[in-house]
Amino acid sequence: MNCTVCPSSGADRHRAQGIATRLGLPFAKRLTEVTTSVVLVIDVERSWLQRVSEPVLGPVTVDFTSSAMLHRRRAGHNEPIGRAVGVRADRCPTVFDATAGLGRDAFVLADLGCRITLCEQMTPVAHLLEEAVSLAKMSTLQKVQMAAGRMTVTCADSTTSDASGYDVIYLDPMFPERSKTAAVKKDLATLQALRSDSEQDIDATALLAWAKEQSVPRIVVKRPVKATVVGSARPSHSIIGKTIRYDVFIQ
Ligand SMILES: C[S@@+](CC[C@H](N)C(=O)[O-])C[C@H]1O[C@@H](n2cnc3c(N)ncnc32)[C@H](O)[C@@H]1O
Numbered sequence: 001m002n003c004t005v006c007p008s009s010g011a012d013r014h015r016a017q018g019i020a021t022r023l024g025l026p027f028a029k030r031l032t033e034v035t036t037s038v039v040l041v042i043d044v045e046r047s048w049l050q051r052v053s054e055p056v057l058g059p060v061t062v063d064f065t066s067s068a069m070l071h072r073r074r075a076g077h078n079e080p081i082g083r084a085v086g087v088r089a090d091r092c093p094t095v096f097d098a099t100a101g102l103g104r105d106a107f108v109l110a111d112l113g114c115r116i117t118l119c120e121q122m123t124p125v126a127h128l129l130e131e132a133v134s135l136a137k138m139s140t141l142q143k144v145q146m147a148a149g150r151m152t153v154t155c156a157d158s159t160t161s162d163a164s165g166y167d168v169i170y171l172d173p174m175f176p177e178r179s180k181t182a183a184v185k186k187d188l189a190t191l192q193a194l195r196s197d198s199e200q201d202i203d204a205t206a207l208l209a210w211a212k213e214q215s216v217p218r219i220v221v222k223r224p225v226k227a228t229v230v231g232s233a234r235p236s237h238s239i240i241g242k243t244i245r246y247d248v249f250i251q
């Protein structure tokens with residue numbers, strides 16, 4: 001993993017050291033000693049990822065109480081994703097999010113009422129998710145607290161996990177496309193810097209092949225609207241938005 005754990009100040013050093021040991025990552029006392037592209041910075045209350053190699057990028061954190069997340073809920077962006085996983089007034093499916101990332105899609109689904117397991121293979125990202133779920137459980141906003149109560153974080157390679165028994169497997173793999181029109185945003189660019197290109201390229205097909213082996217009735221794959229379908233089989237149907245498409249495989 002292309003990541004070092006670093007305290008934000010001397011006061012956070014012992015905690016940062018403990019987190020580095022737990023996550024199996026190298027530790028550095030200060031940013032000037034770091035040789036990896038990305039740093040997991042540990043502060044008193046929050047942690048964040050920061051890309052420190054060129055192009056240096058701003059901090060990336062997970063905060064389910066942020067105004068951006070609250071806006072995403074209120075603006076109704078959740079409707080297509082809810083339809084894709086099969087949320088209805090009388091039914092909230094259980095979801096195994098096999099590519100949890102920064103947990104945004106998972107939070108939207110949890111907010112819609114789904115119980116959801118967030119499986120993330122990169123230890124520093126899983127750390128951000130665990131921290132964000134714990135903080136959201138203490139939120140003064142009851143809806144946020146309740147959504148966090150439906151979320152469980154696990155750090156593993158999903159393709160070695162057993163997702164049988166869930167209603168849905170949700171996949172949002174890294175897109176290797178890097179065209180000018182598909183400018184990779186800061187958060188995604190930081191996640192991509194944690195792993196090598198060759199590791200990223202195998203994600204989508206390997207994940208879908210694994211998902212199809214699970215005893216799960218529905219698989220949802222999130223794609224850029226114009227991207228090719230993952231794998232060789234046609235989806236049962238697709239929910240198409242302005243920039244995003246959800247390919248639904250019923251099995
Ligand atoms: C594009 S991001 C997902 C973003 C997420 N849907 C969100 O709303 O924030 C893809 C994530 O999937 C993770 N991932 C890819 N393959 C995985 C696997 N086999 N097991 C667990 N996580 C995986 C990557 O590490 C990365 O963090």
